[in-house]
Amino acid sequence: MAFISSGYNPDKPMENRITDIGPRDFNEFLPPVIKKNFGKWAYHEILEPGVLMHKAESGDEVYTVRCGGCRLMSTEHIREITEIADKHCDGYLRFTTRNNIEFMVDSKDKIEPLKEDLLSRKGPGGDYKFPIGGTGACITNIVHTQGWIHCHTPATDASGTVKATMDELFEEFTNMRLPAILRISMACCLNMCGAVHCSDLAILGIHRKPPMIDHEYIDNLCEIPLAVASCPVAAIRPSKAEIVAESGEKKTVKTVAIKNERCMFCGNCYTMCPSLPLADQEGDGIALMVGGKISNRISAPKFSKVVVAFIPNEPPRWPTMTKTIRKIVDAYAKNANKYERLGDWAERIGWEKFFEVCDIPFTEHVIDDFRDPAYYTWRQSTNFKWTHGVEDFANIKK
């Protein structure tokens, strides 16, 4: 398509330039019933999976229908969302912090037509466009990242793994039968954009090979001291190398040297320096972490802990990963007490028992070895149960 100007004048870039106006005020977009009762809500109920009712002090009610969103959306899809909002909710809608979509109506009789409309909409492959659920003790949407769609440092894909996982756990999205909410998050490298470090179950892309060094270009493209300082284990040091350039010319260049036996493949140096790529088809894969939470309910917030050190990338459906996740979710659903988050449950029964109940092999990779704080993660006590986990550990020590 030919160029169409928006009115911006490239010859005078600073003319008529509007800046620092910030986002629109959220008050502009509140449905009338929300605006009227803002700060005056009395209580709420979950009527059924995906449907909430909030009662205001004035007696007003607002009904919220929550449906799953794929997060990565076309404008066509967003237009369809607004069309639904126009039809049922006077044009108002909102997105949740886990990228679900919420439609709000002000009377009970408007729910059924809305639900019916939402569930009748399916994609060409038969998938629900707007599955209703995500409330109460369920598995709601997966917070995830860019993956192979857009990022340059991923070790796995985000949208693909998330779709495979949500398909496997779809029943848990549309039901509320777990002991407590189970948050699943996904990050495609250990930059951990999003919530993997604090989720009940986390999918994390990891590498298993050290970076390749592009000696010829590294000094031109990178600020070498930054690459050196980016390494958490100090595996990188500045050095000089004699190379034969692409042109056949022999020369000495400034570069870095990496101690492979120190490198743990975090990829930080590649973030800082384009000449140190490390993505690898066989090497890259997924680690699973469990037991994190952010809320302060009963127990304090927790970090998630690594329980599965490596699962290979198996696009497009990641069967090993989804199977392992299913095992963990089932073991938790069957064994945990009411209100117990996955981390609370694992800590109550003991991690050695967690490995046994979930039928996950315990490997040496799971034992923390990063700096002084690693010591605090070891067991300074004779309190333990004889389980597979303990036997696995004994075998590692042999």
Added chain:
Amino acid sequence: MAMVEYEGKQFDVDEDGFLLNFEQWCPEWVDFVKESEGIKEITEEHQKVIDFLQDYYKKNGIAPMVRILSKVTGFKLKHIYELFPSGPGKGACKMAGLPKPTGCV
């Protein structure tokens, strides 16, 4: 990798218009880039920022932190943006011939 020519000089640049090789920098480069960075004329103040960035890069192998740039040149960040509308990274570093800023930018 693209090659651009300006006033008889050749420059290897990447898709964002950063010089691929600091050695290729010359005053013509500044002249060539200024328009795409929204700068009409290179003033003494522009030159002061460019000179400092180059000195710092030659000495330390990295671009200075913004606070160091401000402190040494005496220009507040606001003034640096007035000089280089795209900012110290995309604007000033590009014109000085420094490598493209990396990290989560």
